[in-house]
Amino acid sequence: MKKELEKAYQPQNIEKRIYQAWEKSGYFNPNNLPGKRKKVFSISMPPSNVTGELHLGHAVGFTVQDILTRYHRMLGDKTLWLPGTDHAGISTQVMVERLITKEGLDRHKLGRDKFLQRVWQWKKKYGSRITEQTRQIGASCDWSREHFTMDATLTKAVQEAFIKMFKDKLIYRGQRIVNWCPRCASALSDLEVKHQETSSKLWYLRYPLFGSTKYLVVATTRPETMLGDTAVAVNPNDKRYEKYIGKTVLLPIMNREIPIIADRRVDQSFGTGAVKVTPAHDHLDYEIAQDHKLAIINIIGPDNRLTKQAGEFYGQSVQEARHSILKRLEEDELLDNTVDYIHNLARCERCGTPIEPLISKQWFVDIKKLAKPAIKAVTSGKIKIIPQRYEKIYFHWMNNIKDWCISRQLWWGHQIPVWYKDDKIKASVDKPGEGWTQDPDTLDTWFSSGLWTFSTLGWPEKTKDFKTFHPTSVMETSWDILFFWVARMIMMSLYHTGQVPFKTVYLHGLVLDRQGKKMSKSKGTGVDPIPMTEKYGTDAIRLSLVLGTSPGQDFRLYEEKIAGYRNFINKLWNVSRYILSQAAGPVKEPTAKNLADQWILSRLQTVTKQATEYLDGYQFSEAGTLIYEFLWHEFADWYLEATKIKQNTSILHYVLETVIKLAHPFMPFVTEEIWSRWHGTEKSKMLIIQPWPTYEKTFADPEAEKEFTSLKDFIIGARNFRAEHKIALSEKISAYFWGERAGLVSKNLEIVKSLARIENLENKKQLKATGSLSGLDYFIDYRHDDKKIKKEIEKISQYIQQLEQKLANKNFTDKAPKEIVAKEQEKLKEQKERLKKLL
RNA sequence: GCGCGUGUAGCUCAGUUGGUUAGAGCGUCACAUUGACAUUGUGAAGGUCCCAGGUUCAACUCCUGGCACGCGCACCA
Numbered sequence: 001m002k003k004e005l006e007k008a009y010q011p012q013n014i015e016k017r018i019y020q021a022w023e024k025s026g027y028f029n030p031n032n033l034p035g036k037r038k039k040v041f042s043i044s045m046p047p048s049n050v051t052g053e054l055h056l057g058h059a060v061g062f063t064v065q066d067i068l069t070r071y072h073r074m075l076g077d078k079t080l081w082l083p084g085t086d087h088a089g090i091s092t093q094v095m096v097e098r099l100i101t102k103e104g105l106d107r108h109k110l111g112r113d114k115f116l117q118r119v120w121q122w123k124k125k126y127g128s129r130i131t132e133q134t135r136q137i138g139a140s141c142d143w144s145r146e147h148f149t150m151d152a153t154l155t156k157a158v159q160e161a162f163i164k165m166f167k168d169k170l171i172y173r174g175q176r177i178v179n180w181c182p183r184c185a186s187a188l189s190d191l192e193v194k195h196q197e198t199s200s201k202l203w204y205l206r207y208p209l210f211g212s213t214k215y216l217v218v219a220t221t222r223p224e225t226m227l228g229d230t231a232v233a234v235n236p237n238d239k240r241y242e243k244y245i246g247k248t249v250l251l252p253i254m255n256r257e258i259p260i261i262a263d264r265r266v267d268q269s270f271g272t273g274a275v276k277v278t279p280a281h282d283h284l285d286y287e288i289a290q291d292h293k294l295a296i297i298n299i300i301g302p303d304n305r306l307t308k309q310a311g312e313f314y315g316q317s318v319q320e321a322r323h324s325i326l327k328r329l330e331e332d333e334l335l336d337n338t339v340d341y342i343h344n345l346a347r348c349e350r351c352g353t354p355i356e357p358l359i360s361k362q363w364f365v366d367i368k369k370l371a372k373p374a375i376k377a378v379t380s381g382k383i384k385i386i387p388q389r390y391e392k393i394y395f396h397w398m399n400n401i402k403d404w405c406i407s408r409q410l411w412w413g414h415q416i417p418v419w420y421k422d423d424k425i426k427a428s429v430d431k432p433g434e435g436w437t438q439d440p441d442t443l444d445t446w447f448s449s450g451l452w453t454f455s456t457l458g459w460p461e462k463t464k465d466f467k468t469f470h471p472t473s474v475m476e477t478s479w480d481i482l483f484f485w486v487a488r489m490i491m492m493s494l495y496h497t498g499q500v501p502f503k504t505v506y507l508h509g510l511v512l513d514r515q516g517k518k519m520s521k522s523k524g525t526g527v528d529p530i531p532m533t534e535k536y537g538t539d540a541i542r543l544s545l546v547l548g549t550s551p552g553q554d555f556r557l558y559e560e561k562i563a564g565y566r567n568f569i570n571k572l573w574n575v576s577r578y579i580l581s582q583a584a585g586p587v588k589e590p591t592a593k594n595l596a597d598q599w600i601l602s603r604l605q606t607v608t609k610q611a612t613e614y615l616d617g618y619q620f621s622e623a624g625t626l627i628y629e630f631l632w633h634e635f636a637d638w639y640l641e642a643t644k645i646k647q648n649t650s651i652l653h654y655v656l657e658t659v660i661k662l663a664h665p666f667m668p669f670v671t672e673e674i675w676s677r678w679h680g681t682e683k684s685k686m687l688i689i690q691p692w693p694t695y696e697k698t699f700a701d702p703e704a705e706k707e708f709t710s711l712k713d714f715i716i717g718a719r720n721f722r723a724e725h726k727i728a729l730s731e732k733i734s735a736y737f738w739g740e741r742a743g744l745v746s747k748n749l750e751i752v753k754s755l756a757r758i759e760n761l762e763n764k765k766q767l768k769a770t771g772s773l774s775g776l777d778y779f780i781d782y783r784h785d786d787k788k789i790k791k792e793i794e795k796i797s798q799y800i801q802q803l804e805q806k807l808a809n810k811n812f813t814d815k816a817p818k819e820i821v822a823k824e825q826e827k828l829k830e831q832k833e834r835l836k837k838l839l
Numbered sequence: 840g841c842g843c844g845u846g847u848a849g850c851u852c853a854g855u856u857g858g859u860u861a862g863a864g865c866g867u868c869a870c871a872u873u874g875a876c877a878u879u880g881u882g883a884a885g886g887u888c889c890c891a892g893g894u895u896c897a898a899c900u901c902c903u904g905g906c907a908c909g910c911g912c913a914c915c916a
Binding site: 556820 | 841842843844845851852853854855858859860863864865866874875876878879880881895896897909910911912913914915916
């Protein structure tokens with residue numbers, strides 16, 4: 001052990017070097033791991049968006065995945081954690097479009113090929129940023145298997161998948177109403193639309209009844225769409241309008257006669273209870289039109305301008321049209337009323353532009369057929385979701401699933417492998433021949449992500465990796481992409497490979513700011529993990545993202561929390577510094593020489609066992625907290641102090657080594673650093689590949705644990721001594737037990753002095769012989785703080801009464817399990833003895 | 840509308856099959872301090888586990904019904 005171990009842990013100087021050493025060792029790659037590894041453990045890393053930067057959401061996920069990976073690697077599993085990035089169609093294209101706008105260009109001027117070149121350039125320049133940040137968080141994933149969704153092999157997988165689904169008639173092309181983003185000039189799936197409260201107006205329009213001077217009033221937030229109205233609908237139960245059903249109104253401006261129809265879906269209480277029906281530009285109206293066989297008139301084009309069908313308004317933008325139409329209606333006295341109104345406006349998830357529903361020819365997946373087996377995979381238990389309540393949400397969504405629109409009018413992405421020639425359509429990777437042209441559209445990003453667990457392992461080829469690592473063991477991600485991604489992976493994998501993509505889904509919560517709100521970059525309420533890792537160390541961030549959290553449950557993060565875990569890491573650093581400076585050397589078989597030794601060894605075994613069980617059960621917070629408590633408040637605070645009286649190097653080393661192993665998955669950097677200073681930097685001796693500690697029965701000693709705990713309680717109780725007696729006690733202990741070593745002092749004086757007793761009592765044996773703690777009666781005489789003692793007596797008496805009552809209850813003694821009753825009886829006995837001593 | 844979550848110490852949160860006198864961190868207060876560590880140590884104060892019923896020998900935990908806050912889904916024009 002080198003003496004120059006720094007006084008405080010300095011993560012900045014260490015982390016980069018440690019990560020490089022790990023990466024260089026090759027151990028992230030399961031092929032390079034030592035020993036025979038039969039059991040396989042694999043995780044697919046959710047591909048980060050290439051345009052992205054690491055945020056705390058990633059950090060939580062990576063930490064949990066890394067804990068699992070490191071734990072299983074140490075367990076001796078053939079462990080693979082496969083990383084990658086996603087081309088993120090819309091996000092990336094939007095970003096590059098903005099860039100070229102600044103140059104006065106747009107993608108159409110540039111042309112498809114040149115534009116794509118620009119995107120690739122951009123990807124090359126910034127795409128590695130996120131992977132660098134992934135390294136910074138300590139992710140021990142296999143970079144040699146890193147993939148990008150637009151790699152040649154993955155593109156091939158996408159094409160094969162599409163063609164197979166097309167041939168099986170699971171993918172079809174149809175003219176349907178879709179969510180259209182005018183800015184992106186592309187169709188979107190339902191999931192890519194977000195609703196946001198927006199203040200707007202509700203206009204009440206008068207539609208004259210045909211052949212009458214009366215009119216019906218309809219309310220709308222979108223007056224311009226009236227040009228495309230093909231009916232007015234009312235609820236069949238609405239008495240007010242009963243008499244009009246079957247009649248017609250004259251659509252203003254267009255002077256078109258349109259029917260008044262009855263439909264259950266109309267809400268009587270909204271507006272006037274009469275609705276204008278615009279099938280081409282509203283999802284509900286479209287459905288109503290289908291059922292009532294109404295005409296569909298497309299008046300808004302993909303360019304967000306009115307079509308020829310809009311007559312005199314042809315060519316106007318939607319905004320202009322709204323203005324002119326309102327003006328015209330007002331002039332004709334057909335505008336009844338205008339009120340302020342807040343409604344949920346549908347917006348493009350990526351660019352925020354209001355969505356324009358319109359009729360368009362797009363590609364769809366007939367997803368209901370895929371949903372059935374995907375539901376079964378979860379009900380049958382083949383896939384387990386943690387926490388379980390998300391299964392319900394999953395089922396609800398899957399049971400109500402609608403066809404998935406997968407074509408995007410974007411350039412950045414996988415171009416649809418379909419070719420046209422005259423009226424012929426052919427799905428094929430390559431051009432089928434002269435005169436064929438390929439569909440210009442690309443696929444939804446989530447189509448390729450849906451194949452992620454197997455496309456990254458070489459599918460559709462039957463590679464060794466695929467055979468070895470698929471299905472993967474766990475999918476770890478945040479709950480908000482359960483539908484986007486997790487559900488689609490399950491459907492795609494079952495269909496294409498016949499296997500589930502993973503056996504367990506672990507969902508973590510979202511990281512919230514101090515106020516409990518979603519972190520927002522624009523509001524500046526976010527915590528950027530990278531500067532935090534520099535300030536407090538990555539290990540501290542990792543702990544603060546995992547300890548004290550619960551799966552699927554959102555949680556708040558703030559700086560003090562991180563600082564707290566930084567302190568803990570520093571504690572471990574100093575514990576190691578102390579132990580290694582006391583006696584360097586190899587770890588020997590531990591031999592217990594006194595009660596404290598027995599206690600700590602037994603506790604270590606208990607902790608090892610429990611921590612292992614927690615990790616196996618995905619209870620990361622519990623496992624981490626347990627290690628934290630043991631390391632700090634048992635090993636450091638008590639055992640280490642005890643050894644200041646009588647050192648037992650073998651045990652100090654053994655416990656430190658074991659606890660460092662247990663802590664490694666949670667705080668890899670500091671543990672690896674301590675390890676390397678102790679065991680050297682040789683590759684084969686790295687902590688990352690050390691075997692996970694096992695539970696050794698020989699050290700388990702519940703009796704010792706119990707007795708030491710009593711002793712601790714007694715020592716803590718000694719604080720109630722009067723000051724002068726305390727001094728007397730200290731002096732006595734000092735003179736009696738330390739003799740010539742009386743000079744040894746510690747900050748933690750009280751404990752050290754009191755612990756001197758452990759040694760003298762010849763530990764357990766004597767404790768037993770003298771009747772548990774009776775050997776300590778010697779000190780009890782010094783208890784003199786009457787007030788405190790009185791209070792304690794009161795407390796104990798109360799408790800005794802409680803216990804006596806309980807035991808007197810026949811129902812309890814008869815019906816409760818025997819162990820519980822026995823436990824209560826023992827408690828009563830203990831308390832009575834305690835009381836006796838105090839009186 | 841349908842569904843989900845949360846409510847435990849001043850603050851942030853744990854609490855997996857119902858069973859020690861309900862826990863931790865931070866904060867507060869008191870005390871300690873020379874050699875592992877002030878990024879320290881020891882302790883104290885602080886709780887009708889949201890409310891009301893029910894099941895049970897036993898409920899923070901299970902059931903029913905409220906209240907408050909947050910979120911998701913949905914055809915809110």
